[in-house]
Amino acid sequence: MTNFKRSIPNFSEIAAFIAEEAMPPSDSFAAAFASNFDGVQIGRDEMQISTEMPDPVEAQHAVELIVTTVFDVLRDTRLESAAERIAWGIVHSFHRVAGQWQSQADKATRDVQDLLRSADPSEIFSVRLEEAQDSLILLDEGADALACMRDHAADVYHGETRRPWSAPKATMVSSKRTAAVIDGMAYLAARRQRRVAEHHPDGPLVVFSGGQCWADYRPIWKALDEMKRTRPTMLLLTTAQGKGGDAIAEAWAAKTKTPVVRLGIDTARWGKRAGFVRNGQIARLQPVDAVVAEGTGVQSQLVRVLRSVGIQPVLLSLYGGLEDWAR
Incomplete structure (x- = not known):
C-alpha cells in the first residue's frame, strides 16, 4: 500500500488546509477583513507588489491554531501549567499590535484634519488629501482586522481556560465595520461618532x-x-x-x-x-x-x-x- 502525504510548507497553508472544508468565516471576520481597496500597492518602482487583505477564513483558523496548539502540545506534560501564561501573552501580542495600528490611524486622522483646515483648490492639495484619506482608511481597516483577531484569540483562550482574557491596561474595543465609510469631513465625523459608539455602546x-x-x-x-x-x-x-x-x-x-x-x-x-x-x-x-x-x-x-x-x-x-x- 502506498501512503500519500500532503506537504504543508508554512503556517498559512496549514490554516488554509484546515479551512478547506470549514464553515464560512464568522460575521465579525467577514466584516473586519472586508476592504474598500483591491490590490493595494506596496513597495516602490519595479519592487511594487499588489496585496489584498488576508482571507478571513484562513485568518480565523490561524488564530485558533496559534492559541490551541500551545495547550495541545503542553497538555499532560510537566509544562502544562505554563500553557495559560503563554497563551495569555499571545492574545496580548494581538492586543498590543492592534493598539499600535489604531494609534497610527489616530495620527492619520489628525493629518487629514490638518489638511482640511488648510484646504486650497490646487491639484497638488487634492492629491495629498486623497493620499492621506486612503492611508487613514487602510490603517483603520488593518486595525479592525487585528482587533478582530485579538477578540477571537481571547475567545479561544477563554474556551481553553474557562477564564476571560483581559488587557492589563486600557480599553479593548473593536469596531467590526459593516459598511464602507465616506470621504472628507463627513468621513471624519462618521469616524468620531463610531468611536463614541464603541466606548459608549447602547444598552442599560x-x-x-x-x-x-x-x-x-x-x-x-x-x-x-x-x-x-x-x-x-x-x-x-x-x-x-x-x-x-x-x-x-x-x-x-x-x-x-x-x-x-x-x-x-x-x-x-x-x-x-x-x-x-x-x-x-x-x-x-x-x-x-x-x-x-x-x-x-x-x-x-x-x-x-x-x-x-x-x-x-x-x-x-x-x-x-x-x-x-x-x-
Missing part, C-alpha cells in the same frame, strides 16, 4: 462589584442571568478587580457575550479614598440595576450610594443574612 448599564474572597461562581452567575433575562442588551460595569467576584462576573460576561465596562480606582490621585470616589462615579453613570457581592467597606458603601440614587441592588452574602453586611 448594570453594575457588579464583589469582594476578592469569592470563589463560588454559582450565586453570581445566577444573579447576572436574571439581570440578562430582563435586560438582554445590558452592559456590565465591574469594579475591575483581577480576582474574586469581579473576575467571576467578567467570566460570565465572556460566556454570555455581554459588553463589559471596567471602572477601576485611581489610587495615585485619591489615595485611600479612591474606592469611595469610584463609587460616586458609578452612581453618576446612571446604572439601571446592580448586583453587589459581600466584600469590604467599599462594597458596603457602594450599596448605600446606589440606594441614595434609587437603585435597590441585589445583595449576595458569603455566609447568609443577605441584608446584614450591607446595613
